[in-house]
Amino acid sequence: MSHNSRGTGQATRVAPPREAARVYPPKPTDVYLFGTCVIDLFFPDAGMDSIRLLEREGIKVHFPQAQSCCGQPAYTSGYTEEARAVARAQLQLFAADWPLVVPSGSCAGMFRHHYHELFKDEPAALQQVEALAARTYELAEFLLHVCRIQLSDTGAPVKVALHTSCSARRELGTHVHGRALLAQLGAVERVDHAYESECCGFGGAFSVRLPDISGLMVLDKTTALKDSGASEVVSADCGCLMNINGALEKQGESLRGEHLASFLLRRSGGK
């Protein structure tokens, strides 16, 4: 692990995950996958690669076709009623007692933490929410702690920067899980980048409501990623990737971020 970029921007240390240490069940035979709307429409490869990784671990993946969006865009915009309606439609889809795996930190965070707020006045739904939240896992966390995955690296030596979304970092501790998974890959050197824990500027509607501020944030983020010495960028959040990759493309850069699932699968000979 490299610490050569320490100095500026490393002031915010890795904070502990918000929740108390989670007790992990043994590896299940079946899981649900919640694909997320951004992956569905913009990054389906990340979803397919998540499925392939899980299947390679001997797990049967169920993908209810009626799923759409977790409700987060309306929720963060203050359209709570609308968010609740969409969340309610998802709640019905995962009836069996299998883990729900979500290859996105912010959507996993919705199920884990924010559905409670949406359904706080509905005791019956709240019970359902709590049961679902208890078996919801962000993909990296699930691979690491539930699958207890052992990855063997088949790729050439490479330096990689890991970007973790703010909600994944602060609500789920995904940066710790992502780092542990990358550390299993022998020829992968994870490099730090400046202001690593700082937001990339996406924030859903924030990026279109306040494009000046958001634009400067993503410019700083892409600059830090380029300056890190990494030749590849990975993240477990496609919202951030849409932001970072869109900015890199606009800047005429060839660098692109890739979803962690795709990177892990590719490096461990699965693709």
Added chain:
Amino acid sequence: MPNFAALTEAPIEFKRNARAALADGQLRRNFRGAMDFLMVKRAAQFADDEECEQLRAFGNRVRARALSRLPALLEQLEARLTRNGVQVHWAESVDEANTIVHSIVAAHEAKNLIKGKSMVSEEMEMNHFLGERGVDCLESDMGEFIVQLRAEKPSHIIMPAIHLNVGQVAALFHDKLEVDYTEDVDLLIQIGRETLRRKFFEADIGVSGVNFAVAETGTLVLVENEGNGRMSTTVPPVHIAVTGIEKVVEKLRDVVPLLSLLTRSATGQPITTYVNMISGPRQADELDGPREVHLVLLDNGRTQAFADSELRQTLNCIRCGACMNHCPVYTRIGGHAYGTVYPGPIGKIMTPHMLGLEKTRELPSASSLCGACGEVCPVKIPIPSLLRRLREEAARRADAAPHHVRGQGANHSTKEGLVWKAWVKMNTSPTLYRLLTYAGTRARGLTPANIGPWTEHHAAPKLAPRTLHERVREHLGEA
């Protein structure tokens, strides 16, 4: 100069202010450098994550306990202070608070006030109010002194002149104080102090803020690093303290964890150079201290926040400024762009109660909800959740009941409402979702290159050729 809320009736033009601030490279470098410094200092004080978490949880409980008994504690505070010889005044609005201060000033025929640092006095625009009535107010905190010389507002609640670098202060002192130009920081501070020193003895009244008001003992706790707070509250014959009603704590021992959280979070100090505990005017057998002490307790919208159990958490704030130090938005635009006395994350959740959502309509949305503020808040205010809540209050219909926040519905838009209704339709009907995403992905070639604000900084996003839903159907079969 950004438009400042209290001076105008129009909504704060946050976006416009921010755009201007972003164009100022020097300002951005000043803030980035200063905020990096403060984050490192704070982190060094909380080297043990476990201790930090426990202390924050403790701080949160102390504040929550005080707020749960706020009316009773305020009455107790008044009774104790009165017993100690302090005159207590209640002000519902900024105008009332200023009128009270002015009446004290008038009773003493005072012409010169010297002030220790007080954000509530900024909230009141006290200098402006008294200045119009021929009373001269001089700021004695070095940062406040500097911004006053520049006829500016503080850009940070703890470090008012943090937006300036040494060269700018050197030029200011050379220009306004007519001293030789120097960029020697120690010398500049010396120059400032010498100018102020004389003023402490000339002042008729000293004004200060309050960090904690202890109900149990009737003690006003005031922390500072320059000694100007102590001078302002002890040298002039009259001391007027101004504070918000939420600053009350139940017991003297409650100050211990809060003080530790405050100084470590604010400036990365284990404790400030001065901790003043003021419990009354000069007693008969004492040689110094003011002969008269007043406390003005200001509401200014705080009871609105208090009335709602979620929004009440806003009042936990102990004014450390850590949320702004860690905010990626504040770091880039600085404090002035907010157009409010309290900038940064805490300002965005507090100012709507003071000024109403009409005036502050752009503020709750000016956040990516990254959570850095909530993570460092020493009293665990869930700032991102409260920002989201205020977005909801601003988006609701103005006439929808119940009514929690003045200016409810300030951002209500029938058009945006319809967009979200359509979004609900699409995301709750699997058939419609399949149809629309199918159509969208097949029409991906038609994606325009320019799609509003997004393409100012990004290439246009292109939908995938086929959705994940489709590819999974092929891979797993229908489910």
